[in-house]
Amino acid sequence: MPHTLSVDAPEQGVRLITLQRPEALNALNTQLLDELAAELALAEQDAETRAVVLTGSRKAFAAGADIKEMAERDLVGILEDPRVAHWQRIAAFSKPLIAAVNGFCLGGGCELAMHADILIAGEDARFGQPEINLGIMPGAGGTQRLLRAVGKSLAMQMVLSGQAIDARHAQRAGLVSEVTLPELTIERALAIARVIAQKAPLAVRLAKEALLKAEDTDLASGLRFERHAFTVLAGTADRAEGIRAFQEKRRPEFTGR
Template sequence: MPRTLAVLATEAGVRLITLQRPEALNALNTELLGELAAELDHAERDPDTRAVVITGSRKAFAAGADIKEMAERDLVGILNDPRVAHWQRIAAFSKPLIAAVNGFCLGGGCELAMHADILIAGEDARFGQPEINLGIMPGAGGTQRLLRAVGKSLAMQMVLTGEAIDARFAQRAGLVSEVTQPEFTVDRAIAIARVIAQKAPLAVRLAKEALLKAQDTDLASGLRFERHAFTVLAGTADRNEGIAAFQAKRRPEFTGQ
């Protein structure tokens, strides 16, 4: 059983993962990242899991990397950091991932949240990349994902000053899709996950991949991938079920085939 996470498989194909290092505001140490990567690997393989919600506490989603652990590493330790592999496994997760963010979401915590496909934030959430204050810089995708999410100017300001932004600002900038009262953040994220979990799994996976392609490729390449994915889905049983259910005015029963 994981020691730094709580994992709950809710109804309707949704898995809830809660970061649990309250003594360190959920700072991301090697153990936590390894357990999180393992849980996402398990969810990836589990056909009954169709969407995952990740959250922290009301006080902090995750306040950053574990500074104490970081201080104990020399250059050789950094070059051979096992956390790199953990981050790669987290980034490779292909099912829908929703982050429910309350409180501090800083440094590695902000980078983890940006691995999610959808971010729901409580009004008290604060997002930032304060690594510059330690004489370092973001190292788990912060410079790349933040710029793609909020644009060059704001990303530069956040990374180079280390200053955080609040939830409403993050929503206006495009980092967050919805802002809720803090007590409803997790419930709202789970509600969205339930809606997604009811859709055809293959269509959801390919739609997610196509949307992510839009960040990494030119328009022509993205359109080619979209058309290919659309054609692949045309030959699935779920496509036939979806059309039949629509015509019969009933709820579709998707199987992932």
């Protein structure tokens, strides 16, 4: 059992992972990232899990990297940092990942939230990349994902000043899809996960992959991938079931085939 996370299955097809390092505002140390990567790998392999919600506490989603652990690393330790592999495993997760963010979402915490496909934020959420205040810079995708999410000007402002933005600002900028009351953040994220979990798994996976292609490829290449994925799905049992259920005016029963 993980020591820095709790894992539940509150809905059919949905897994809820909660960061639990309250004494450090869920600061991301090596152990937490290792356990999170392992839990996502289990969710990836579990056919019954069709969407994952990731959250923290009401006070903090994650307040950043563990500064105490960071201070103990010399240059060799940084170059051989095992957390790099953990971040890569988290980034490789192919099922829908929804982040439910309350409170502080800073530094590594903001970078972790940006690994999610959908971000739901409580009104008290604060997003930022304050690494510049320590004489360093984001190192887990913060400069790359933030710019793609909010645009050059705001990303530059956040990274170079170290100043955070609130949930409404994050929503207007495109970092967050919805803002809720803090007490409803997880509930809303689970509701979205429940809807996604009822869809055809293969279609969801390929649709996610196609959308992500749009971030790192040209339009022509993205359109080719989209058309290929569409064609692949045309031969699935779930497509036949979806059309049949629509014609019969009933809920489809997708099997992932």
